[in-house]
Amino acid sequence: NAGVTQTPKFQVLKTGQSMTLQCAQDMNHNSMYWYRQDPGMGLRLIYYSASEGTTDKGEVPNGYNVSRLNKREFSLRLESAAPSQTSVYFCASSERDSSSYEQYFGPGTRLTVT
Amino acid sequence: GESVGLHLPTLSVQEGDNSIINCAYSNSASDYFIWYKQESGKGPQFIIDIRSNMDKRQGQRVTVLLNKTVKHLSLQIAATQPGDSAVYFCAENITPPGSARQLTFGSGTQLTVLP
Numbered sequence: 001n002a003g004v005t006q007t008p009k010f011q012v013l014k015t016g017q018s019m020t021l022q023c024a025q026d027m028n029h030n031s032m033y034w035y036r037q038d039p040g041m042g043l044r045l046i047y048y049s050a051s052e053g054t055t056d057k058g059e060v061p062n063g064y065n066v067s068r069l070n071k072r073e074f075s076l077r078l079e080s081a082a083p084s085q086t087s088v089y090f091c092a093s094s095e096r097d098s099s100s101y102e103q104y105f106g107p108g109t110r111l112t113v114t
Numbered sequence: 115g116e117s118v119g120l121h122l123p124t125l126s127v128q129e130g131d132n133s134i135i136n137c138a139y140s141n142s143a144s145d146y147f148i149w150y151k152q153e154s155g156k157g158p159q160f161i162i163d164i165r166s167n168m169d170k171r172q173g174q175r176v177t178v179l180l181n182k183t184v185k186h187l188s189l190q191i192a193a194t195q196p197g198d199s200a201v202y203f204c205a206e207n208i209t210p211p212g213s214a215r216q217l218t219f220g221s222g223t224q225l226t227v228l229p
Contacts, residue, residue: 031214040221042203042219043203045216048214050214096214101148101207101215101217102148102160102163108156
């Protein structure tokens, strides 16, 4: 199993450009999450999806949109990138009905907005 | 130790010594906690978890201690090895009733193992 995969690994955007970060998991998990991680800080939740067909805002949703394409895939879109969105973005998944709350993380996408 | 919003604390230990990484949490109702390890350039990896009905849980070379009275969590790593150098995060369950499971993460502690 590949676990959680993310593409691209690195991206540089100019202010105002748009892009979509892709995430897929092969563990048949119901719940998926997008986080951002800034230097010296923990992970902050942008959006999450409890199950296929549902999405909800997290702590820092402004400037982002998401799509839960199917059970495997959860994408994050920046419609008009801003320098404040320079960060490392992590996708995660978890099993909704498990006794463990563990979230499995992808390798991250390092985004720079100039 | 770490807490949400602080600059990243650092801890340096000699190889072979034991490491103790601390974490303060804010919600006295939190019922579940996880420790993650994040190596440079990688995503966080699960280390160990503990429920609030326990005070201690042991894994391979790691022990998590939970003190609910002072809302404090610690991760102890025995016989620290160079491969243990990483950032360590604690996370607590903040899932609202009826919502998808959610975790909130501390800012992390950078552990450096010295030769």
